[in-house]
Amino acid sequence: MMTENSHTPSPAERLKACSGVDVQLCYQCGKCTAGCAMAPEMDLPPSFLVRLLQTGSPAAYRRVLESRSIWLCVGCEQCIGRCPKEVDIPRLIDCLRSEAQKEGCVSPEASDIIKFHKSFLGSVKRNGRLGELDLVVEYKLRTLHLFQDVDVAPGMLAKGKLPLIPERIKGKREIDEIFKKSNA
Amino acid sequence: MSKIGVFICHCGENISATVDCARVAQAAAEMEGVAYATDYKYMCSEPGQQLIRQAIREHNLDGVVVGSCSPRMHEPTFRRACAEAGLNPYLCEIANLREHCSWVHEKGEATTQKAIDIVQGLVEKVRRNQPLTPIRVPVTKKALVIGGGIAGIQAALDIANCGHRVILVEKEPSIGGHMAQLSETFPTLDCSQCILTPRMVEVAQHPNITLYTYAEVESVEGFIGNFKATIRLKAKSVDEKKCTGCGLCTTKCPNKKIPGEFNEGLGTRTAIYVPFPQAVPNKPVIDKEHCNYYQKGKCRVCEKFCPTGAITFDQPDQFITEEVGAIVVTTGFRVLPTSFFPEYGYGRYKDVITGIQFERLASASGPTMGEIRRPSDGTVPKKVVFIACCGSRDPAKGIPYCSKICCMYTAKHAMLYQHKVHDGESTVFYMDIRAGGKNYEEFVRRAIEEDKVNYVRGRVARVYERADGKLVVRGVDTLLGAQQVEIEADMVVLATAGVANPGAEELAQKLHISYDPYHFFAEAHPKLRPVETNTAGIYLAGACQAPKDIPETVATASGAAAKVVSLLSQDDLVREPLVAVVNRCAPPVYSTCVGCFLCQTACPYQAIEREEIKDRQGRVIKTVAKVNPGLCQGCGTCVSFCRSKAIDIQGYSNEQMYAEVNALLNHE
Numbered sequence: 001m002m003t004e005n006s007h008t009p010s011p012a013e014r015l016k017a018c019s020g021v022d023v024q025l026c027y028q029c030g031k032c033t034a035g036c037a038m039a040p041e042m043d044l045p046p047s048f049l050v051r052l053l054q055t056g057s058p059a060a061y062r063r064v065l066e067s068r069s070i071w072l073c074v075g076c077e078q079c080i081g082r083c084p085k086e087v088d089i090p091r092l093i094d095c096l097r098s099e100a101q102k103e104g105c106v107s108p109e110a111s112d113i114i115k116f117h118k119s120f121l122g123s124v125k126r127n128g129r130l131g132e133l134d135l136v137v138e139y140k141l142r143t144l145h146l147f148q149d150v151d152v153a154p155g156m157l158a159k160g161k162l163p164l165i166p167e168r169i170k171g172k173r174e175i176d177e178i179f180k181k182s183n184a
Numbered sequence: 185m186s187k188i189g190v191f192i193c194h195c196g197e198n199i200s201a202t203v204d205c206a207r208v209a210q211a212a213a214e215m216e217g218v219a220y221a222t223d224y225k226y227m228c229s230e231p232g233q234q235l236i237r238q239a240i241r242e243h244n245l246d247g248v249v250v251g252s253c254s255p256r257m258h259e260p261t262f263r264r265a266c267a268e269a270g271l272n273p274y275l276c277e278i279a280n281l282r283e284h285c286s287w288v289h290e291k292g293e294a295t296t297q298k299a300i301d302i303v304q305g306l307v308e309k310v311r312r313n314q315p316l317t318p319i320r321v322p323v324t325k326k327a328l329v330i331g332g333g334i335a336g337i338q339a340a341l342d343i344a345n346c347g348h349r350v351i352l353v354e355k356e357p358s359i360g361g362h363m364a365q366l367s368e369t370f371p372t373l374d375c376s377q378c379i380l381t382p383r384m385v386e387v388a389q390h391p392n393i394t395l396y397t398y399a400e401v402e403s404v405e406g407f408i409g410n411f412k413a414t415i416r417l418k419a420k421s422v423d424e425k426k427c428t429g430c431g432l433c434t435t436k437c438p439n440k441k442i443p444g445e446f447n448e449g450l451g452t453r454t455a456i457y458v459p460f461p462q463a464v465p466n467k468p469v470i471d472k473e474h475c476n477y478y479q480k481g482k483c484r485v486c487e488k489f490c491p492t493g494a495i496t497f498d499q500p501d502q503f504i505t506e507e508v509g510a511i512v513v514t515t516g517f518r519v520l521p522t523s524f525f526p527e528y529g530y531g532r533y534k535d536v537i538t539g540i541q542f543e544r545l546a547s548a549s550g551p552t553m554g555e556i557r558r559p560s561d562g563t564v565p566k567k568v569v570f571i572a573c574c575g576s577r578d579p580a581k582g583i584p585y586c587s588k589i590c591c592m593y594t595a596k597h598a599m600l601y602q603h604k605v606h607d608g609e610s611t612v613f614y615m616d617i618r619a620g621g622k623n624y625e626e627f628v629r630r631a632i633e634e635d636k637v638n639y640v641r642g643r644v645a646r647v648y649e650r651a652d653g654k655l656v657v658r659g660v661d662t663l664l665g666a667q668q669v670e671i672e673a674d675m676v677v678l679a680t681a682g683v684a685n686p687g688a689e690e691l692a693q694k695l696h697i698s699y700d701p702y703h704f705f706a707e708a709h710p711k712l713r714p715v716e717t718n719t720a721g722i723y724l725a726g727a728c729q730a731p732k733d734i735p736e737t738v739a740t741a742s743g744a745a746a747k748v749v750s751l752l753s754q755d756d757l758v759r760e761p762l763v764a765v766v767n768r769c770a771p772p773v774y775s776t777c778v779g780c781f782l783c784q785t786a787c788p789y790q791a792i793e794r795e796e797i798k799d800r801q802g803r804v805i806k807t808v809a810k811v812n813p814g815l816c817q818g819c820g821t822c823v824s825f826c827r828s829k830a831i832d833i834q835g836y837s838n839e840q841m842y843a844e845v846n847a848l849l850n851h852e
């Protein structure tokens with residue numbers, strides 16, 4: 001006999017528990033995809049991604065976890081802003097990202113993106129806010145794309161967009177606390 | 185000491201298969217107050233009824249309990265039989281031994297005992313029954329129809345053609361409603377005006393119809409068969425008796441740039457105006473808000489030119505009262521404006537229009553004489569995008585329901601456009617195509633297959649104006665694995681949601697009828713009483729219930745008219761006397777009612793009035809509640825609210841109910 005405790009939640013249930021989003025609300029109108037700035041780059045446009053999740057099939061779920069889309073989303077929230085059914089796709093994607101990492105099935109095409117996220121957070125952790133040059137240096141070290149985009153650097157430097165020494169903020173201790181609490 | 189007769193029916197074997205009917209009759213014969221008891225195979229048959237009639241006469245019975253099927257089935261049969269034998273029918277009660285006992289239990293001792301208990305309960309009740317007489321309410325043979333769209337026109341004509349008088353009240357200067365604005369109508373593409381205007385004229389000329397345009401219902405009192413409506417006739421500033429409708433004033437009025445309602449802002453009108461050339465009545469009114477004289481005190485040009493001296497400035501609004509027996513509400517609907525949609529330009533782009541505006545462009549009587557010319561520069565658009573479900577099926581920002589008519593009119597629009605602009609390209613963005621209706625699916629397929637309208641399944645996220653002034657529609661084709669689609673458009677038509685009229689809630693409150701969360705009026709039963717409201721004598725038809733197309737609107741209008749006619753064809757309304765009554769007793773108490781009027785707030789039918797009890801000098805001694813038997817539906821809410829036990833439902837008094845329940849419970 002199955003007891004309450006022995007029930008292992010299905011991926012769909014886990015996703016719902018993590019995000020609080022009911023994917024069955026979506027009626028596939030596609031308005032999210034129509035408005036999404038990243039959709040043309042995505043292997044699974046937002047509405048398609050939601051449809052795959054609706055099926056509840058393990059294969060479809062795997063396809064979503066392995067997709068490039070979940071890493072391409074920039075979190076602009078255009079989709080949820082327009083969705084007639086208020087399906088919070090960015091939240092879903094947040095959960096899907098951590099799930100993909102746990103399952104070890106992150107799209108190989110996403111590695112640079114993840115490195116960027118890590119560099120971004122690293123800089124914030126060090127300085128309490130983003131240090132632009134700091135971010136660039138860490139990102140380049142992580143990805144070894146040493147010369148990519150260097151041509152824009154002089155212009156940015158001249159305009160003061162790339163301060164050489166990162167600014168620190170007053171509440172650095174509180175920021176440390178946040179990082180500690182979120183285990184990052 | 186009462187003399188009750190108990191008649192136990194076997195219902196073939198429906199009851200006798202599990203209940204020992206003879207034993208029940210024997211047990212009943214022993215009950216206090218029972219003078220006669222028997223059982224029979226089919227009590228509802230003629231011999232069965234004869235048995236009851238005979239027993240009443242022979243044993244001088246003063247009450248009858250029939251143990252049989254549900255009272256819903258044969259209560260009228262047995263009460264009629266009793267009446268034929270001279271017994272007041274309300275002294276006959278049904279003990280439901282079939283649905284409440286034999287059908288739901290196994291054969292056995294306990295089942296028979298339960299049947300005996302049920303009979304015992306009813307015997308105790310009947311011992312306390314009083315003879316009652318049905319209530320007769322006289323009927324005023326006249327109907328009020330509110331709203332002169334196609335629904336109101338149809339209902340008014342149907343009722344009037346049956347010989348009853350009709351008052352038709354329309355708030356605009358002309359009847360016709362939305363149908364008058366339409367170009368051609370799906371699914372047959374017949375010209376809307378051509379089929380509508382003859383009926384408008386018929387209304388105006390019908391000897392049984394009194395038409396009040398530019399008028400609104402101010403208040404309604406009374407109840408079924410006996411309503412009293414106060415109607416406000418807004419001042420038209422034109423004496424209709426003198427005006428010949430020559431229209432000279434409308435050509436002379438200097439105020440020519442007012443956006444016309446009939447053309448949905450795509451054309452202009454003057455301050456003194458007739459909404460459209462086929463208007464009924466075809467006489468102008470002055471729109472005070474835009475008239476130079478009313479606003480600035482100077483002008484009166486129309487007065488100078490009017491050959492019959494019909495202009496009457498400073499005419500006050502008039503109030504009239506009409507007594508009517510029935511009311512039909514046909515106030516229709518409206519569609520959301522383009523300004524409702526931020527993502528489609530907030531109504532700022534001139535060439536983003538609503539479906540009803542497109543109707544005006546396509547209509548031969550419209551601002552472009554039926555040529556499809558876009559509003560911004562009057563050129564013929566070569567690429568038109570139609571967007572379905574604008575605001576509909578959008579619980580987040582619009583309305584959750586489907587507006588029902590847009591799939592069809594969008595197909596019609598695209599088709600009309602292709603018929604008129606042969607080298608034009610039209611695209612329809614849709615979510616689903618809902619074409620459930622006679623010849624509807626075929627109509628949509630024709631648009632796609634014959635007229636080559638490009639249907640794309642997906643919603644549109646944005647309509648924006650590019651730097652070069654071109655409109656761009658950014659949508660998606662979900663059938664291509666959710667691929668973004670961008671289309672340049674010369675004109676965009678939004679099928680905006682159909683919603684309730686702004687004044688609907690207020691009107692519902694005036695009439696004491698219910699409405700749904702979207703302010704559409706609510707039917708008494710969505711399936712079985714689709715044109716009735718919860719208030720007896722008030723009916724509904726057309727798009728004031730929910731968006732409807734013309735066939736459905738007309739069907740409900742004729743349905744409501746049939747209901748009205750069947751009501752008005754009676755001289756009196758005979759109603760069951762099972763209504764609430766406030767008790768009366770000897771002075772100094774007069775009534776146990778303390779006049780708290782909690783019942784008045786509780787009654788869902790506004791049936792409770794105030795009554796002043798006066799002494800001989802006419803001084804008020806006490807104010808008590810009084811139930812209007814015409815309005816009371818016998819629901820009993822007031823009874824449970826009354827703190828001083830002053831109200832009872834006739835035939836179901838507290839005393840009767842307690843006696844019945846106690847008899848059931850006292851048994852071990």
Ligand SMILES: Cc1cc2nc3c(=O)[nH]c(=O)nc-3n(C[C@H](O)[C@H](O)[C@H](O)COP(=O)(O)OP(=O)(O)OC[C@H]3O[C@@H](n4cnc5c(N)ncnc54)[C@H](O)[C@@H]3O)c2cc1C
Pocket residue numbers: 330331332333334335336353354355356358359360361362363366368369370371399400401514515516517518519539540541543589593596685687691725726727728732733734735737
């Ligand atoms: C763009 C568009 C295209 C359409 N095309 C088609 C088509 O091709 N075929 C088809 O079958 N259907 C079509 N329809 C649907 C059609 O318009 C409706 O079915 C029809 O108008 C409903 O009629 P009605 O009388 O119920 O309401 P309405 O036409 O809205 O009439 C209601 C009337 O009541 C009046 N009124 C409102 N409130 C009050 C008040 N408080 N007191 C007094 N009077 C009041 C209004 O002024 C109006 O005259 C279309 C609708 C739209 C929006």
Ligand code: SF4
Pocket residue numbers: 025026027028029030031032033046047050079082083084085086087089
């Ligand atoms: S906008 Fe919302 S309802 Fe429409 S497809 Fe996207 S998630 Fe589904």
Ligand code: SF4
Pocket residue numbers: 436437438439454455456470474475476477478483484485486487
């Ligand atoms: S008085 Fe008013 S309605 Fe008459 S002509 Fe002048 S503006 Fe027009």
